[in-house]
Every structure is written in C-alpha cells, then in structure tokens.
Amino acid sequence: MKLVRDVLDKKLIDREHCDMSRVSGLVMRVGERSQPHISHILIGGPTLWTRVHPALGRLSTRLAQLWGPKRKDLVRIPWSRVMTVGKDIKLDVKARDIGALDWEIWIAQHIIERIPGGGNKEEE
C-alpha cells in the first residue's frame, strides 16, 4: 500500500456510514532503531491549512479560537481504529463522539436550524 496515494486525503466514514471529513494529516512515530509506524490520523482545519502554508495554519487555529465550537485540541484518531482502506476509509468510531462533526453540529445549531424550514439535526 502507498501512504500518500491510498490514505492521505481520502474520505473517512464512521461506524454508522456518516461522512466525517477527509484525512488531513498522518502522524508517523519514529524510534531510534525501531521501524516507523503510522500512529494517528489527523483531521481538521489547522492541520490542513498548514500543508498549504504554516501561516494559514496559524490563522486557521486563531479563527477557530474566536469563533465556532470550543474544543481545545486537534482531532486525532488512532490508526488501530481503521477497519478498511478502499474507495473510502472506514473507521470503527462514532464521528460525533470523537469531535469530527463539531463544526457540522455547531453550524446546524447556531445557523441552519434557526432558519425556517431548516429542519432539526437531532430528529432522525
């Protein structure tokens, strides 16, 4: 398997077949003499924009502090949760619980549901 071609930027799907963003970054753990391995999948704006330019990454972090859902650190998913890597990457997690949908829920609650006809996120 090739990491950049087959994993990076792929779409993540949770246990309940919910889209939960794309792979923004990957953490590789390197030891002194042991074989390096991929420990975490990263998602979220700061990781993403840092890839374009570090300044954009810092800007993204700052904006998230001013506005939007309050969560202190990056969303990191341990690699052990990966079920399959195919067209998409299926994860054995619940998107809502690990914080991947923080922005989705925040926008739904603060904006969309306040507009008539927007519906309700919670009703299923």
Add this chain to the structure above:
Amino acid sequence: MKKILQITLGIITSVGGFLEIGSVTTAAQAGASFGYQLLWAILLGTICLIFLVEMSGRLAAVSKHTIVDATRERFGFPFYAIVMLGMVLVAFMVLVAELGGIGLSLQILSGLGFPWWAIPVSFVVWLLMWKGTFGLIENGASLLGLVTISFVVAAVKMHPDWGSAGHGLLPTMPGDQKAKYGFIAVSILGASISPYLMYFYSSGAIEDKWDESYIPMNRIIAGFGMTFGGLLSMAVLVAAALAFQPRGIDIDKFEQAALLMTSALPKWGFYFFAFSMLFACLGAALEVSLAIAYFFAQGFGWNWSEDLEPSKDARFSFAYTIIIFLAAIPLLFGVDPIKVTLMSMALTAATLPLAIVPFLFLMNDPIYLGEHRNGWVSNSVVAIIILISFVLSVISIPLQIIGG
C-alpha cells in the same frame, strides 16, 4: 422505457444547462459584430464540452468519485486549494452574472431596475435550493428552459443564408477589429467550456446513483444534450447576425439584446426573449450555486446532498446560503451584469488549464477507471483541449484589456 425517460430528461437538462447569460450574450455580440464569422468558436467549444462532460460522467459512474473528490485525493490538499481558489472565484462571478441576468429579464418585463430585483431573486434561488430536491432543480428548471427553443424558431424564420453560415463553421481571420474578434472568440470558448458544468454533471451522476451500466446512457446524454445546447447558441448568433448586423447595432447592453427576436417573431419575440433569459439564467444560477457548494463539501469531505434536509448537511447548506447572498451584493450596487459576464468568461478561459490538466491525469487513472479509462482518442482530444486552454489563458487577459 424508464431508461428512455431518463435519457430524455438528461438531454433536456444538458440543453438547459448550456444556455445562460454568458453564452447568449457572447453569441449575440458575435453575430451583431461579425455576422456568421464566429460560428466556429461555438462549434469548437461544443465539441470540447461534449468530450469533457462525457468523461466527467464516466469518472463518476465508474469510480463513484466526483471530479472534486478525485482531485483532492490524487493531488493533495495544497494543489486542491489552488484549484478551489480559481474555480470558486470564477463560479462566483458567473453566479453574480446569472442572478443579474434574471434581474435584467425582470427589468425589461416590469420596468423596475435590476438592482431592486437582486434581493428577491437571490431569495427565490436560495429558497428553491433550501426546499427543493436535486430532481426538482435539475428537471424543473430545465423544462422551463425549453422556452429557449424559440431562438431556433426565430433564426429559421429569418431565412439565413445557409451557405455563408456554413462558411462560418471554419475559422477565418477578420479584416479589421482583430482584438475585438479575438476577445469575443475567447469569451465564447470560455462560455462553452465552463468547468462548473463538469463539476455539476459529475455530482449529479453521484446524486442519481449512476454505476457502470450508465456508461452508454452517459454517452448519449452528453453527446445529444451538448449538441442541442450548441445549436441553441448558434441560433442566437445567427438571429443576431440577421437582426443586428445590417443595422450596425453592437450589443453592449441587455436592452439591445432584448430586440433580438422582435422582427422575426413580431408578436411574441420580445416576451420569448425575456422569458428565455429568465428561465435559462434561473437554471444556471441554481446549477452554479450547487456547483460551488459541492466544491467545498466534496473537497473537505462534508456530507452533501441536495436531497437532504438542510440541517442534515449543515455545512453544505450554509455554503450555498452564504454564496447566494454574497452574490446579490454587487448587483445591489448596480454593477452591470453584462460587464460581469464578459469578465467571468475571460477569467474562465484564463483558469481553464487549472481544471483540465488534473482531469487528464484522473481520466487515465487505472485505480479509478480500470478498463474504462481514456483511450488514445479521448486522450488526444483532452491534450488538444489543454493546448487550447493554455493558449486561451495566455491571451485572454491581454485581449480583455485591448478588446474589452
């Protein structure tokens, strides 16, 4: 039977998607200023578009990826961000132009200036997106768009000289006004080969759950739909050549273009034009705003579907809500939609390589397309389109300065 219905609907959609303020304005300008001489530009643009649209549909049907999905996955986020910046900027200008086109149609019908229509029009467009489903938007708007067939009726009724029209299908150099000729040619190509149509089409294939069995159908829809669309554009050009060129009228304003069919169809020509533009621009405005929202949602991996209730795909709905109301602002200040149209056509041409070059890679990807990837014919066509797109992107901005 069901397939025939789907094919018919698909063709109607493509026809509806083809004609919008950009293609009508540029075709009318071309006819008014240069007679049949620029017909070749519409022909060339249509052929390119047939191939590109067929490929977009095939990519989606086989790989279940839209173009945006595939661009982000293969080329990574930094490159995707650049493509996004270019495409969203251009698509936003096109959206301003289409909303302006609706406003101008209402202005000539009612007498109330288009800036007054900016807010009501964007509100209606937004409401259709908010409440409507993909099928309603795709089929409803394009069925209304069938009124644009009146352009063909008008063109035929004016008894064009078919021989010299045929000559126009081959490129020639004009005697004078070379810069203007070049500028209009580039604008026509920019209006025809519009990437947002590719993004919209491939997202539509995913929304309609296409699979490999749709490949032949996709071919028919792309081929016939775009051909009919191109014919409509050519009809506008021919009608303009007959109505405006002998009188020495150049099309600078929408009010002038409104006279296109008044001599061919005396009784209803004016109203046919106004309603054709109204519905064509409405359809295009819906498609462009969807295309922009798809661009963000697919690129960032949000859940997206026009068929969901807004709160089920909050970020997607939020994206088009913001975009549509931002697009109303320039119109509120009375920015001339025709100027925006011409500028966005030139910018489309300038950013074309950004959309087409990655596409060549995607269409040859064995992982995405397997045995359905491009053969040498399609690849040669894409290579030619890339060549054209680089020429266009280099000359479009200088031509805008000299000829615009």
Add this chain to the structure above:
Amino acid sequence: MDINVELLLGTKVRDVDGTGVGRIEEFHVQRDESSCRVDAYLIGASAVIERLSAWTLVRPIKKLLHSRKLLTVYEVPWQDMDLSDPLHPKLRTAKHDLRHVK
C-alpha cells in the same frame, strides 16, 4: 518522536555525504491487523507519478524519450533513513548505493 507525514512530503533528502538525492514523495507501508508500518520511502521526481497513479499516462512518453535519468525514483528502506531532524532528512548510505525502481 512524532512526525507529520503530510509535512514530510516534498522535503529534500541528502545522502551521508551531503549530496542532494531528491524529495520524499511517497511511502510504502505494510498494513496488518491493527498497525501500519513504513517499509520504505520513495524519493525523486517520478515518485510523484507513482503518487498520482499516472504511469499509464507517462509510460508512453518515457518510451518515446528513451530516457532513464529523467525519471529517477529511489526506494530507500526505512533502516537507511535518518529522520532525527525532520526538516533535513539524511540517508545513512551514499547516493550511488541506492536502489533504482522501475
């Protein structure tokens, strides 16, 4: 030490003597039950082709050009890569000892 793969991508690599080798463009990984181990790094311009899965497009052009040098790609096993300074990755071997792929 933790390193961000997405930022390592495109970093220039030097060999043990300080000679430039190319940029890291792709990673060979091995997946099993619960882990994902990095076997090798692909370095050089044509590793980009690998990443874009564009060989079907490039191979005819390569044949046409009869060129080997133009499309270099080195496969470096994980043991030979020193990532103690992620900004300046270094090889533990010399450039001429590297294995060419394809």
Add this chain to the structure above:
Amino acid sequence: MRLKRFLVVETRMRAKLFFAVPLVFSTVCKPPTPAEQMDSVISWLATAGMAGDAWLRHTTPDKYTRQTLELSHDTLLQISDDLLKSRPPGTDTASLDSVLTRSRGRIAQMARLVEAKNSPAFLSQLDSLRVDEKLVKQFSDSIKSKQ
C-alpha cells in the same frame, strides 16, 4: 504530546497563486478611436430606431421602450461629448455636433411620446431620426476614409 510543526511548503505550487494579479490590469482600458466612437453612435441610433419600430407594432411594453430610448439618449450624450472633445481630424465638428444634438432631442421626444401613447407623432419623429442616422453614417464614412 504536542506535535512538532515544521516548515515544509511545496514551494513549487506557491508560485501559481500569483495568477490572480493580472486581474488588476484587466480594469485598464485604452480609449476608443473616433471611428470606433462613430460606430457606437450609429449602434445606439439604430437601437433607438429598432426599439421604436417594435413599440409601434405594440410588441414591447411601454416602460421597456421608454427606458431603452432614455438609455440610448444618455449613452449618445456621453459618446458625443468624448467624440467632439477629441476633434476627429478633417470633420466639420460644428455640423456633426448639430446632427447629434438634434437626433438626441428626437430620441428624448420619442421617450415622452411613449408615455403619452401618441403613435402618429412618434412615427414622424422616428422617420426624421432615420434621416439623421443616414447623415451620421456619412460623417462616419468620411472619418474612416481619412484614417
């Protein structure tokens, strides 16, 4: 553990961001030549004539016709100002000015007649406008031949 961030930018791609710069230049336009200005004048005179024809056949709304005539009038005023300021060589500017002023007056009059729904008077203005248009075409031909 806090992730160590470091600066690796794909600089090869950054250069492309500059494609937006030419946009600024696109707003600069060179001024039109007298011949081009004469073409615009004829275009707008003909527009007024065509809109007038359509209105006489009762095929266009009054408001649209009035607005289009007013638009023609205002645009013509602007072009003639620029045109006469640049003093096209070898032209009798005084008589050109008088033709242009007269036809603008007719178009303004037509716009008023639309409001009054006075078709006979409108028709006579339209016919005179056509005569003026022919005069302007002669001026245009002479300017073009001298270029």
